[in-house]
Amino acid sequence: MEEDPTFPHLGESSQPLPRACPSRCSCPRADTVDCAGLDLRVFPDNITRATQHLSLQNNQLQELPYNELSRLRGLRTLNLHHNLLSSEGLPDEAFESLTQLEHIYVANNKLANTGLPLDAFRGSEAVATLSLSSNRLRYLPPSLPPSLERLHLQNNFISKVPRGALGRHRHLRELYLQHNKLTDSGLDNSTFSKLHSLEYLDLSHNQLGSVPAGLPGNLAVLHLGRNRIRQVEGARLRGARGLRYLLLQHNELGPSGLPTGALRPLRGLHTLHLYGNGLDRVPQALPRRLRALVLPHNHVAALGARDLAATPRLLELNLAYNLLTSARVHRRAFRRLRALHSLDLAGNQLTQLPSGLPVTLHSLRLQRNRLRALEPEPLAGLVQLREFSVAHNGLRVGDIEPGTWHELQALQVLDLSHNQLSFVPPDLPETLEELHLQGNRIGHIGSEAFLSTPRLRALFLRANRLHMTSISAEAFLGLPHLRVVDTAGNPEQVLVRLPPKATRAPRAGGS
Numbered sequence: 001m002e003e004d005p006t007f008p009h010l011g012e013s014s015q016p017l018p019r020a021c022p023s024r025c026s027c028p029r030a031d032t033v034d035c036a037g038l039d040l041r042v043f044p045d046n047i048t049r050a051t052q053h054l055s056l057q058n059n060q061l062q063e064l065p066y067n068e069l070s071r072l073r074g075l076r077t078l079n080l081h082h083n084l085l086s087s088e089g090l091p092d093e094a095f096e097s098l099t100q101l102e103h104i105y106v107a108n109n110k111l112a113n114t115g116l117p118l119d120a121f122r123g124s125e126a127v128a129t130l131s132l133s134s135n136r137l138r139y140l141p142p143s144l145p146p147s148l149e150r151l152h153l154q155n156n157f158i159s160k161v162p163r164g165a166l167g168r169h170r171h172l173r174e175l176y177l178q179h180n181k182l183t184d185s186g187l188d189n190s191t192f193s194k195l196h197s198l199e200y201l202d203l204s205h206n207q208l209g210s211v212p213a214g215l216p217g218n219l220a221v222l223h224l225g226r227n228r229i230r231q232v233e234g235a236r237l238r239g240a241r242g243l244r245y246l247l248l249q250h251n252e253l254g255p256s257g258l259p260t261g262a263l264r265p266l267r268g269l270h271t272l273h274l275y276g277n278g279l280d281r282v283p284q285a286l287p288r289r290l291r292a293l294v295l296p297h298n299h300v301a302a303l304g305a306r307d308l309a310a311t312p313r314l315l316e317l318n319l320a321y322n323l324l325t326s327a328r329v330h331r332r333a334f335r336r337l338r339a340l341h342s343l344d345l346a347g348n349q350l351t352q353l354p355s356g357l358p359v360t361l362h363s364l365r366l367q368r369n370r371l372r373a374l375e376p377e378p379l380a381g382l383v384q385l386r387e388f389s390v391a392h393n394g395l396r397v398g399d400i401e402p403g404t405w406h407e408l409q410a411l412q413v414l415d416l417s418h419n420q421l422s423f424v425p426p427d428l429p430e431t432l433e434e435l436h437l438q439g440n441r442i443g444h445i446g447s448e449a450f451l452s453t454p455r456l457r458a459l460f461l462r463a464n465r466l467h468m469t470s471i472s473a474e475a476f477l478g479l480p481h482l483r484v485v486d487t488a489g490n491p492e493q494v495l496v497r498l499p500p501k502a503t504r505a506p507r508a509g510g511s
Contacts, residue, residue, distance in 0.1 A: 063089030087115035321347035
């Protein structure tokens with residue numbers, strides 16, 4: 001076998017000693033050196049040339065010595081996160097000789113465009129990941145490796161992407177520019193147009209007033225949340241026909257912010273996120289394949305018979321914290337949603353359960369409304385419903401009509417908290433595993449309170465009117481799976497003895 005010069009030898013025995021490891025560092029493998037978190041002020045010496053993965057994060061390095069770095073020609077990963085590197089601390093063509101380098105992490109340092117060597121990141125044609133987030137950059141550094149697949153530039157001060165700065169990066173798949181100072185004038189029609197492999201683009205938390213132009217056709221995720229966008233121009237999205245997730249939360253979209261048909265070209269759109277805008281109705285002519293429409297904290301006051309007709313494949317609909325009233329929710333508003341699993345109408349002004357709910361529902365959230373009653377008819381047929389919340393509605397036991405729970409044959413979680421219930425409602429679903437009754441007026445729990453819920457695992461009775469003698473000793477005897485009972489915050493400390501754990505029944509035919 002050819003002699004390995006990195007191993008010293010003793011005399012004629014030629015028995016190799018363990019590889020040298022820099023002082024205080026650890027070397028868990030022959031190709032790995034870990035010097036993280038040692039408060040190092042100078043680049044460690046004695047790093048073997050066989051090193052492929054070097055971690056120097058969480059130190060106090062202010063510069064990289066070219067001679068020490070350039071001899072590590074087999075290096076594939078270099079982690080310099082959380083140091084004190086300034087632009088002057090990077091030598092010209094710092095990584096030029098590291099032809100195997102694939103991942104460079106220099107986040108949370110002090111790199112600024114001023115003083116940054118023009119060819120600092122030029123060299124290796126293998127670099128796939130470059131992280132420059134949380135520095136002091138004001139624009140994209142020039143001469144970034146054209147081989148890049150992931151580029152992290154979030155949490156800087158970038159206000160401009162110079163023309164052509166990304167023109168050679170045909171392999172770039174992920175680009176992170178969130179938490180910068182980008183404006184419309186800092187981008188142009190060609191900024192992203194040549195990034196034919198780009199799949200993920202995060203421009204959230206900037207100062208953009210419109211959707212960027214020139215979006216590439218391969219883009220799957222576009223994050224534009226927390227900007228200043230007032231209107232979505234359909235023409236800006238026509239190139240991004242492969243878009244699957246469009247996030248526009250916390251912008252300034254008013255009643256005309258999403259014109260009819262603006263998103264129609266996005267035929268494969270899966271999720272549209274519009275949280276925290278000023279829309280007064282459900283956007284019209286949405287892509288038919290849309291699976292998730294997230295519209296909480298807007299100004300939607302009505303649901304017409306056909307407002308949701310264009311999106312029959314919806315799995316998730318979130319209209320929480322809008323201005324919906326029962327009088328303005330059409331009885332056939334949900335008729336076309338034959339695949340819907342999750343419906344969130346919390347925080348509106350509904351006084352009764354909506355009619356025509358899809359029988360496919362798994363989750364129904366109606367907390368913080370003004371419900372006057374729970375009736376069996378609107379819940380009829382919801383045999384797949386697993387979670388149901390009507391917390392914070394002021395409901396009394398008398399407002400829950402007999403048979404309300406009768407068809408909820410799959411219900412596992414029921415939240416009746418923060419109402420005005422004076423005792424545990426009767427005839428709860430047999431499948432129930434989690435029951436929230438906290439914040440009510442329950443002062444007594446009889447021996448038959450949970451006879452209909454033998455699978456109960458968790459019971460929340462916090463902040464009611466219970467005393468030491470309020471709970472019948474037999475109340476929990478038929479609940480072998482019960483493991484959590486929360487009775488804190490009552491007038492007196494209530495101690496509950498849980499039933500013994502259920503024993504596994506012998507298998508049929510077993511000995």
